[in-house]
Amino acid sequence: MYTSIQGFSEAFKNVVSGASSALIVTHANADPDAVASAILAYRILEFLGSRGCIGFPEGVSKVSRSLLDSLKIDFEACGELRGFKACIIVDASNPVQLGEYRDACLSAPLKVLVDHHEPGVLEGLADLRLIDQSASSTSELMVSLVESLGFKLSSSDSTLAASGIIFDSRRFSHASLRTFNIMAKLLEWGCDYGIAVEAVTPKKGEFEDVSRRVALFKALSRLRVEKACRDLILAVTHIGSFESDIANMLVSLGSDIAAVIAYREEAARVSVRVSRRALEAGVKASTITAYIASKYGGEGGGHEAAAMAHIKVEGDVESLTDNIVRSLQGKIGRICQGGSSSGGESKGLR
Ligand SMILES: [Mn+2]
Structure with missing residues (x-):
């Protein structure tokens, strides 16, 4: 190479x-x-x-x-x-x-x-x-x-x-x-x-597109928020489209690891974005998507701060979302502790 x-x-x-x-x-x-x-x-x-x-x-x-x-x-x-x-x-x-x-x-x-x-x-x-x-x-x-x-x-x-x-x-x-x-x-x-x-500069009207705004609010209404690795905020949701835009927005709103699932019969794309804080703690988006791809069967790739996984899906999207939240909490915990402990105990935000 x-x-x-x-x-x-x-x-x-x-x-x-x-x-x-x-x-x-x-x-x-x-x-x-x-x-x-x-x-x-x-x-x-x-x-x-x-x-x-x-x-x-x-x-x-x-x-x-x-x-x-x-x-x-x-x-x-x-x-x-x-x-x-x-x-x-x-x-x-x-x-x-x-x-x-x-x-x-x-x-x-x-x-x-x-x-x-x-x-x-x-x-x-x-x-x-x-x-x-x-x-x-x-x-x-x-x-x-x-x-x-x-x-x-x-x-x-x-x-x-x-x-x-x-x-x-x-x-x-x-x-x-x-x-x-x-x-x-x-x-x-x-x-x-x-x-x-x-x-390549977004036109003003693009952000005002009604389907994009609706997607954002749907995604927010389905949002799961958990703490991982002490004070990193994990935010996971699902939506039909605009998953990358929404993942970006979740990070700009203050989450550290955002995973947005776009569900298509038996397959899904998971768009992941991480904050600077997450990167400093050693949590990379590309590591998260590689993990999701290996866990669910599929392929993951991208960059440190932005990445995407393509996975196969069985069952409904709600249980997939819950499942991803739990497994990411565990994975992030393990990354923060240098890959040793199992991590993953639930520390929900209230
Ligand atoms: Mn490129």
């Missing part, structure tokens, strides 16, 4: 050059980072004389759609899903995230992964991988790759890549010297910074 661009770039060039057909795929409902990374992978293949097409599982997010349209980004979407010589996976760590492209990707003889999430199942399946959790975004890694291969992006591709970086770094809340160097490079290549920022 490569953690830096040197080395990876050479190896990538060697294995991918001339590949007659490659599938480029990313996580479902692709956000601007995922979309920009996929487009950059497409341009890189073109530069190396290979042919690729892009598969966006379940399509792209609303924000990504308007970016692709306004910047008039062109690429070939995949038609028939067979016979790929290579699969290039960007910004995803687990097969479940690849949706309808999963089998076509995993059956390709050559699999390449570029990602900045905590390593998941795909790490072990990829023949060549660049995983760098210190990167603000996968777009940042892809721009470095473009640079090290020695070509330039067009101005619209540069704007798209900048949007990916701005979006995933939460407007540079997580950024490094490299992030800013890469941004400088994109500006040199003609990135329109104003457009890039504007595109």
Whole structure:
């Protein structure tokens, strides 16, 4: 596995050059980072004389759609899903995230992964991988790759890549010297910074969307709140959609570990966010989702502060929610005590 661009770039060039057909795929409902990374992978293949097409599982997010349209980004979407010589996976760590492209990707003889999430199942399946959790975004890694291969992006591709970086770094809340160097490079290549920022800034009306507000209050009405690890607040609830938004809101309201379950027949997504306090106590969102995935059967992945688990579900969502509360209380207790004691005794908030 490569953690830096040197080395990876050479190896990538060697294995991918001339590949007659490659599938480029990313996580479902692709956000601007995922979309920009996929487009950059497409341009890189073109530069190396290979042919690729892009598969966006379940399509792209609303924000990504308007970016692709306004910047008039062109690429070939995949038609028939067979016979790929290579699969290039960007910004995803687990097969479940690849949706309808999963089998076509995993059956390709050559699999390449570029990602900045905590390593998941795909790490072990990829023949060549660049995983760098210190990167603000996968777009940042892809721009470095473009640079090290020695070509330039067009101005619209540069704007798209900048949007990916701005979006995933939460407007540079997580950024490094490299992030800013890469941004400088994109500006040199003609990135329109104003457009890039504007595109990923939530519009006022988005927060006022009635279905989102209703979801928030439903989620609050079903909220279970418990203390874990002395004074960390664990908040767990379930909802049909907007689970990630709601998990973010629960942390901004003061909870330390928020887990929001989105239930779909026999399967569920659990979105987890943790506060700075939780991180200081050693409780990471990616550890929580890995634990949930192993306990319920599924896949978990993400970052220290934000992560998602996809699990299989039996029974009703109310008992699943209760069950998750109890097991997380125990797990968090064990993490805080350095993984020794069983923890988990109930200390309900009244
Ligand atoms: Mn990303």
